[in-house]
Amino acid sequence: MFSPPLKTRYGLLSLVVSVILVGIKFYAYLLTRSQAVLTDALESIINVVTSGFALYSIYLASLPKDENHPYGHGKIEYLSIGFEGALILSAGVFIFRSAVTALMHPHTVERPDWGMGLLAFTAVVNLVVGFVLVRAGRRHNSVALVGDGQHLYLDSVSTLVSCLALLLVVFTNNPVYDAGAALFLGVFIVVNGYRMLRRSVSGLMDESDVSTVQQVIGELQAHRQPAWIDVHNLRVLRYGADLHVDCHVTMPYYFTLEETHNQVHRIEEFVREHFEVVEVEMFVHADPCTYAACSHCHMPECPVRQHPFAQEIPWTLANTVKNERHLLVSEEVGSS
Template sequence: MLRRELRVILVSLIVSFILTVAKFVAFYMTHSVAILSDAMESIINVVAGGFACYSIYLSGKPKDANHPYGHGKVEFFSIGFEGAMIFFAGMLILFKAVQYFISPKELHSMESGLWLLGATTVANLLLGLYLIRAGRQLGSITISGNGQHIMTDVYSSTGLIVALSVIHYTGWNWLDPAVSVLMSILILTKGYQLMRRSISGLMDETDMKVVDKVIAILSSHRVPNWIDVHNMRVQQYGNNYHIDCHITMPYYLSLNEAHDEVKKVEVLVNKEFEEGEVEFFIHMDPCIPSCCHYCLKDACPVRQHAFTGEITWTRDNVLPNRKHG
């Protein structure tokens, strides 16, 4: 899988470099600050692609004594770095647009520049779709983030082509820096979103979609010995997940029997969970008399209270550190 991830990001790096050169050629042909803005953003694609190559290589290294959970966290550094670079590019584009408002420049060879920009946009569209699809298949947030950035580039380039076409046919050159300002706002927003995602990952912010997915898997394959699940915590390391939780089981189970139940949980979730590999750390809690009213074991030899109804597992009762009921 690591080789495929590196191959995918290397394709992104090479294509992004070629398209960046083409956009700068279009800028020198037209002297359009809006095209310059697009070209400057594409530089970030190249820089981010290079950093992504290293982060994917590092995240694929096996666990060691210093990194018992692996090296997958580096992918959050990768998208944070990319977000910071995008944000910086947005600031530069905004500064350049203000300069052009103050000192306008005459535009040249607009038709040729538009054709060249259109070709780079189509190529970027194909690249972005390829990266997003590959990121989903490989469970790589670095590749997915890179693909989403490329798609943002596609949207901004499409809007840019429309605006430059209007300028070309109307002669309203003031639209050139105005469009550049709009592009800078879009780019700044995207940079902020990537940095926000990076910080949330590095701070181990809970991904509720992952929690809901795991709860749904456990609920659909629930067995009587799993009386309740609580104190669940999820951490992401690249495309790997570490989950620790408490599972309440009948107190009279032998150590071997309890271990077998824990193994069932780990095997089940890894089989059904498509987002990546899951490592479990499960603390086994013995049942107490207050568990009897929702315990599903029909022939429990130590039941002290009648069964009153099954408790549905949700975020509200799986995440807190307390037995249900």
């Protein structure tokens, strides 16, 4: 299990690295007076602010449920991504405007060799740290860590573009390449900031994660039991590192309350064992079967069967998320 203190250490790593690298980049700008390097340094300031906010959001997400937050505090991580995306978007717009001015009035770039060396170093560090954060975040379902790591990837790409611009300036002695690189970075940063903001809104609005829903359906289908006649109205939501699942399961109407409870418990255990998250909260609503379900129910030695078993209806994304019981095609035609 991924303990909250370990997540905090990853967040602290990102913050410390961001502070050091932004200092190096501004030193590179003082040496070169390059518009592209300044653009990269300004974008890195966002790294420091967002890494600090991500660290705080990781701390909040690790807090247990309370009376005011019955589903926990995990959604703060989506707010962290939104805050990061909004800052990146704002910085991109400012950088774009500055780059246009620099393109219209280019100036000489000084000591580009030193600038390339310093920027190359920061790019390598950002790539390594970003890889570590994204890998840890995906493995342990922390969207804040993933977002922070992806931002470092973005920063490393910006840095490499700045290095390329300085290299072109060295070989051509034309400062236009410097301003052109800054203009490109401005557009690139705006696009990626929008994407992060869009992902944040999706999480805060409980937009369904199709891949996670398909995993839950696949787990239920793989461990399908005869007593689980039908699964429908399936909903899967993520709250940070926690997973919330609820669904309706049709079971034989003659089951006792204890038998129904045992079947529900088995469903919950199968799903919990499949997902490596901090907590899986699952609510299963049991529906009694009707005689219309006999044709796709293969409950052995059913004492109340009215129709012979015809075929099993596979559970898919298309039919399990609907709030209606499954019927064979022949039954749908007959009931219309």
